Amino acid sequence: MAHSAINVFLEGNNISRIIGGLWTSVWIAAVSLVLGLALGTILGVLRTLPNKVIRFVLRLYLEFFRIVPTIVLLYLAYYILPRTFHVNWPASWMAVLAFTLWVAAEFSDIVRGAIESVPKSQRESGLALGLNKMQLFRYVLLPQAAKLELPATINLATRVIKTTSLLMMISIMDVVAVGQQIIEANNQQYPNAVFWVYGLIFILYFIIDYPLSAWSKRLTAKHSR
Amino acid sequence: MAEEILKVEHLNQFYGDWQALHDINFTLNRGEVLTLLGPSGSGKSTLLRCLNGLENYKSGTIYFEGKKVDPTEKNWQNIRQKIGMVFQSYDLFPNLTVMENILLAPRKVQKRSEVDVKQEATKLLKRVGLEKYVNAYPRELSGGQKQRIAIVRALAMHPEIMLFDEVTASLDPEMVRGILKIMSDLSEKDHMTMIIVTHEMSFAAKIADQVLFLEDGKILEDTPGKEFFTKPKTKRAQEFLDSMNF
Amino acid sequence: MAEEILKVEHLNQFYGDWQALHDINFTLNRGEVLTLLGPSGSGKSTLLRCLNGLENYKSGTIYFEGKKVDPTEKNWQNIRQKIGMVFQSYDLFPNLTVMENILLAPRKVQKRSEVDVKQEATKLLKRVGLEKYVNAYPRELSGGQKQRIAIVRALAMHPEIMLFDEVTASLDPEMVRGILKIMSDLSEKDHMTMIIVTHEMSFAAKIADQVLFLEDGKILEDTPGKEFFTKPKTKRAQEFLDSMNF
Amino acid sequence: MNWQIIDQSLPIFAKAFQLTCWLSLVGIIGSIIVGIISSLIQYFKVPILSQIFTAYVELARNTPLLIQLFFLYYAFPVLGLKMSAETCGIIGLIFLGGAYMAEGFTGGFNGVNTSQINSGKALGMNDLQLARYVVFPQGFALSMPALAANIIFLIKETSIFSVIAIPELTNTALDLIGMYYRSNEYLFVLVVAYAIIMIPVILILSYLEKRVRYGSFGN
């Protein structure tokens, strides 16, 4: 019965392979987040400036990434960029690129929103003290925005982690791809492996994402008090 | 003796189609206190904000210390260092401690030495009775305390003139007194030039060297001394004064 | 004649470990006005909120119209229909028009007929000078207007007693007068029983039939009539009165 | 770019386009219903049910749709529960979307100012009346931004249906690429197709958001 199929995890080094696949997902998510948040901050700041052209271009950028599903982004990065623009990095770095640009787009909107919701009086009292634009952002607006945007940022991080489940679509040996290999390799001995392997992956994602979203929820609750 | 520190000529300001300030003209001498009175929405805050370039006024000229102000953002950034301003909402930076709030502008804008400014800040904090709170964050302070720190923060820049926009309006009645006392002292002891918007009539009457009464963005009265409170020229001003005392 | 409408015995309230109210005892007669004075944080709002069950007080007894109040939420829901309350923040429902704000509770809570309540609402709106605004949304009103509607909304429930918590504190000084006038009228013309928390001393002195002075959650003085304002018994009350007049 | 290729593929894409729209619509409506039910149960703290729904929301929100679909489509039949791909897709989308919507609505309800609740109480309203007249109308308006974001998110998530052989837009594009090797053309059509769906949706949502916000709070 299904119970015996749980033994599929004891076969060979299946468990460590799954963890290895998960690690691939996690580091791609982590690197993309770090780069994406940095780029997104810059873009977000630029979007609060009065320059119409910059704002328009960045808005287009954001909307493109809002419109196109991530799966499609991954394909574009993996297959179109190398051919059309002759950028050819290993698959995982292409994924990092696609994720980074996506995170940057989403985060730029979070940053813009947060900066704009710093009370106007804060900006003005900074100006009244003679701070210039750079100083105003550096010392007044960004630190306060950072606090406002933290919950949304953590939520974005959980989404990025979940989206790594699509990596197998572009030949990256992520946890799902490894899971499929295991299911296929043990097909005969454990016909129900499919249930246990996907079940384990489901749980693994939950274990990573749940603490993050719980943290974000706590912060949100604290804010609204 | 009467040196003109500030002179405003034909100042007009619009929000969209709505004219918030109509042809404002006045002068202010160094060391004097100008109080700006008028009903809500009459343009008092707008005028103050024009005076340190927080608003891009439509037309008119401002002379600061005898020099015509070139109204570019760059230029205002320099002038603002000589103009202190305190707002109704106590706008300390919530992410910085009291001391950091005070140090920020003198250090980063005026590039003064940390030791120097710290010393001065400590002195000023003592003066307003808050030396204990150097390392506190704004959230740990009451409204009145925050407002005192905001005044100290502005003073640490060595301004030539201070602008106060209803600084006691959001405070608990008991806190109001302390703040008003600090402002009186600034005028009497330091001979600070000040423009004050306030609804505390008895305080205004005590401290004013000159009164501007605004309504609908126009100056209805520009009266030297304290005469305004006893013999207002216009009927509107009389009504206003009446309404302020129940 | 002096019918006790409200009686409070040994009321205590805590926030965590912090005791916000210490053994509060007082009585209030029908048709009289009680003013609740005291510095910020002394527990005035907390006491008012206990009186209509918005706080789960720790211990003590409240008698309303002679009956001991059983402090369950269910029971309070009934009693609250007889207790009108107006807060400092003008809490009209932003998604409803003025008329809908007023009708809501009489229709849905008291199940009165629409025609009836509408008629009465119109009369009340006329009384506060806002009959023009029946179909306006709160966002289209000034603070003073909103506060007047909030009072009308409470009155439309035919309360036996009205609680006012610093209802003029967030208003522009010019708006304050109108609201205070409405409250005076309620007392004088309608003999409404009221408990008023206010920082407007001259108004309090005019309207009060009884004064409770609170500090740190304790009643320091419970004085009938207006004596409190001229001859306070405690030094603390004297200081408080001084601080309120600059 | 070879326009002829694109032109030839349009009928196939048109069918996929309809399917994507249809699945999104059903998924979104279902998610909103589940979200409302779940947030109501959580709001009123209905015993047992509210714990169950809290667990559901956390489970659904913190796991990828791809795995949820794999589970529904490939693993459930092992337990003897077999549903068509479309059914799995819709159930998966509603499972995920319902949790996101529930979060959004709960956030809105909790965001209603306590002073509003107090003034409702002070008017003698009972809990149901408070919920009906104060908390829900205002909470709903507050949750509009989350609602809009979730709708956009869910439409995009339908692209993952390609893994369970539902011939929606992404699946169709990847399939055509696999057969005819014209990645540029088919990915181009794919992006345009999503733009045609998303742009009006985004515009309508932001209009509605402003309307509701203005209607409820006046700014």
Add this chain to the structure above:
Amino acid sequence: KGSSSNNSNSSGSNSNSNSSTVTAIKKRGVLRVAVFGDLPPYGWVNANGKRVGYDVNLARQMAKDMGVKVKFVQVNANNRVDTLNSDKADIILANFTVTPERKDVVDYAKPYMKVSVGVVSPKKAPITKASQLKGKSLIVTKGTTAENYFTKQKNVNLLKFDSKTQQFNAIKNKRAAALADDNSYLYAWVKRNPKYTVGIKSIGPKQYVSPAVKKGNKSLLNWANKEITKLNSKGFFTMDYDQELKPYFGKEVKSSDIVLKQGK
């Protein structure tokens, strides 16, 4: 970019890939080979996490003969061409059947295997003629010759999957009446899943499987041709068959059904 016309090269693939010439590969020291990861016994990952299979063996041998290491890029059927064109791999050894359409977009070396499309179905409800599929569902993998063949047959409702794992899971879950794919995997699969039978052993034209390189990569193409000839003469493919495939096939399959005689 790409102009109009019948030259149906995917646009951008016009370059004669300098990163995949034999010189470049040798310089790099790594041959990048696109293989399946979930298709026993051709290209898969065994229970120990090791890549094995008929194609994988060939890949290892090629790299060895070139004197470089091998690096595997796991692909699905529908992204084999893109993997070459986007320079993700130098050569495809993923059961890549030669078809006229594919010849337009990649360059094939000499074939190393025979193949044709077969159809597998449950023994209880066997499908033995294509006509039985009318109005029924048929499972295929995206980008396979089976998909191509049945797309041209009307009245068959195709369920298209990304990977072999998914398609075989789907037939086990009875999501369709049958599954079509290259007959050789089906033989291997039914041996492990005895409730099923390859009811249609061969449908459509006889076909061949060849290594594929990026269009215009003459250098690697020539090398691969020589390599296949050499391996053939050494009997490598028979050996490979015996080692990797034979254990997975039932008695209905013979080595000569799969392995090519030298020459063709």
